[in-house]
Amino acid sequence: MVLHQKTLEKLRNLINEEIEYRSGPKLVAFFKQLGFKDSYCDEFPSRWKYTDEKLIKINGTPELQQCIANLFAPINFIENPNKLDHFIDEWTLVNLIEVSCEIGYIKEDVKKFSHSLRDFRNYIHPNEQVKNGFNPDHHTAKISWQVLKVAIQQISHKINNTPPS
Numbered sequence: 001m002v003l004h005q006k007t008l009e010k011l012r013n014l015i016n017e018e019i020e021y022r023s024g025p026k027l028v029a030f031f032k033q034l035g036f037k038d039s040y041c042d043e044f045p046s047r048w049k050y051t052d053e054k055l056i057k058i059n060g061t062p063e064l065q066q067c068i069a070n071l072f073a074p075i076n077f078i079e080n081p082n083k084l085d086h087f088i089d090e091w092t093l094v095n096l097i098e099v100s101c102e103i104g105y106i107k108e109d110v111k112k113f114s115h116s117l118r119d120f121r122n123y124i125h126p127n128e129q130v131k132n133g134f135n136p137d138h139h140t141a142k143i144s145w146q147v148l149k150v151a152i153q154q155i156s157h158k159i160n161n162t163p164p165s
Contacts, residue, residue, distance in 0.1 A: 001103040002060040012051045015071060019087065027051060033070055034063045093118050105158045106151050113147045120144070 003011065015030065016022055022030060025040040027047060031054045032038070044050065058064045077084035097118065101111035121144075122128055129135060157164050 001064055003064065004102055007099065007102060008052070008055050008059065011068070011071075012048060012055060014087070015051055015067075016047050019071060019076070019083075022047070024050070030070070034058060034067055100151075100155070106154045110147070110151050110154055114151060117144055117147050 016027070024044045024047060027050055028036075028038050028040045034054075036054060045053075055064075055067075058067060072084065072087070074081075074084060094115070097106075097111055097114045100106045101108060106114070154164065156162075
């Protein structure tokens with residue numbers, strides 16, 4: 001999995017302070033779990049620079065997935081399980097679509113259709129239908145259903161490591 005720069009920046013913020021504040025020594029300990037052999041010293045760079053350097057080095061490697069798994073491991077939230085729920089719930093459908101494409105779970109075409117479907121879903125709400133004089137028929141539902149089926153198929157193939165049919 002290779003993450004884009006903006007996603008790496010968000011990951012850095014989560015590691016450095018959003019999930020828990022990590023001082024320089026705590027950051028060194030966090031990245032030691034991923035195979036780095038650094039030690040904390042007086043010449044230690046800023047926390048964000050150190051974390052950015054490490055994330056760039058592991059981007060596209062299995063260590064990146066391990067980094068994310070370590071970060072969101074439920075044991076880290078044992079004293080405050082609601083905090084883990086907060087970080088998971090904070091993700092919007094936009095985030096899920098973007099990251100799913102970014103890490104190769106869905107293809108670019110499905111990403112674009114998914115965003116269109118996401119925008120379109122607001123018209124499905126009964127109040128919006130009345131307000132906008134919009135009355136989708138069963139063909140509209142079939143188009144939406146097809147986008148969902150393709151996304152599920154692509155994700156399933158990625159998870160099961162099988163070629164798309």
